[in-house]
Amino acid sequence: MLESSTVSLFTSYQPLLFSLAYRMLGSVQDAEDIVQEVYITMNEKSVQNVQNVKAYLCKIVTNRCIDELKSARKKRETYVGPWLPEPIVNEKLESDPANKYVMKESISTAYLLLLEQLSETERAVFLLREVLQYNYEDIADAVGKTSANCRQIFLRAKNALGAHPEYHKRPSEKAVTITEQFVSAITSGDVSTLLRLLAVDAKLLSDGGGKTKAALLPILGAERIARFCMGVMSKTTQKITYTLQQVNGGPGMLIYMDGRLYGVISFNVQNEQIQDLYFIVNPEKLVHVKQVQR
Template sequence: MNEHSEPTAATGEPPAGGGSADSATETFVAHRNLLFTVAYEMLGSAADAEDVLQETWLRWMKVDLEQVHDRRAYLVRIVTRRALDRLRSVKRRREEYIGPWLPEPLLTAPDVAEDAELAESVSMALMLVLETLAPTERAVFVLREVFDVGYDEIAAAVGKNPAAVRQIAHRARRHVDARRPREVVAPDVVRAALQSFRRAFETGDLQGLLDVLAPEVVLISDGGGVKQAAPRPIAGAGKVARFIVGGLGKAQVTLTGEPTLVNGGPALVLRVNGEIDGVIAASVEDGRIAGLYYVRNPYKLTRIASEIPLTLN
């Protein structure tokens, strides 16, 4: 099937009755937040997701709406194909990225955090797991597991037959389940752990850091070759704590943290001598921090000033 084929996913939306530019624009705007969320979860980059939305808009404006039975499904199909094409190209770029790569953090509204399913799907921890999938696997997983799109519609979007899509979905689900956090942790628990972490690094309290970090904690920092960052993930509470306290001591700077909501969960905006240095998010297990995700690359910090609306619907 191609993009001119009639989408088959049922959403309860009545068939399109007109083909005017105003009608097309109204439909696109109504589903824009959904389309952005799909693209972002497939790409991990708001900048790339916005480019995909622009491409989707240009394609959508050429569509004969009289031939479209389900506009929402049709738009999801277009955005998926555009995101899949871009994902294949950025995969190659990310292999040449300097140091560890982390998703671009998004400032999100409290309602995103209140939707457990949405919050987990855009969390730094899960987005990193999605990076380990092949492009088609990631597209199938996102559409099926996050947005509950039917197999026939996914098949049309990724250019596979439904039987193949079922197999890909099963393989991707098994891969993600083996690597994703063991449980969804309440935001208050994550917030409390980050507060303890914040107090410890602001006061240079090595023992305080050791107390809040899980024994096998992993710190991943992303400077993108623009800002200094650890060239590889740092594992172990002792190594992570010494890296933080030792780095602050050598740099002779004041590091402070400001609580915020990033990617649907509690996070900290870190400032060095009052200037924004980066964003740090965390995954928590048994009340202690098991993963720290520190984005310092300034090109990835442009979406933390205003809330980005995300939705599964």
């Protein structure tokens, strides 16, 4: 059994460890599994004498995530259709004021997809520095590189992501309004409003993972996306309902078919238009959302 002081220590760091693992992996389940492994490690090895517990625990998480990403790379090669990170609804860590910043900064679907461009080590270095504000000495210890090398890796990663507006953009109140108008337009069949809200070069990614029917290729352009949305509404015989929710720190919606959760959509709003739509219908990626909604 863990000593009460160790349990308290783990509890205090658990949200931080989860947020790091989730950003690294884009998977709620895998992130929770890795954090659980940390719990087991603390049970087997006392950390009372560890000088910097936070750095020690983040190092364990970082290395577990790097190993997991290397394994996941092969799985992604055979993944059916576009791959999207698992959605987090209602900001999983919002309940702890001390950790609000951890989840509010940089967890949008667009941002997590940008991180996919980085190698496992680049992603770890970037997140430890950019999000957790680690010094380069601690980062070097976590990833097994020199501090000078980590500095170069971070700058290279930051420059690569900095060219994308998603890297800097934070959800605005206007984005919420645009999302609400989009949903209203779909439910009322208002195609002209849909076209006004969507950027001309908008993109829709649909992640079914081969587990359920979904578009296997990105749907490009406002007109095609509008036709796709209207087609889904007209073809189904089931009763469609929805709720507007925060998804990955920004505007989103949960879609229900005959009262059962069918999918989660998050939006990337740029320049007061919807630039990207991320539609997750893979049932395996919705398990934890269903649990939260109970």
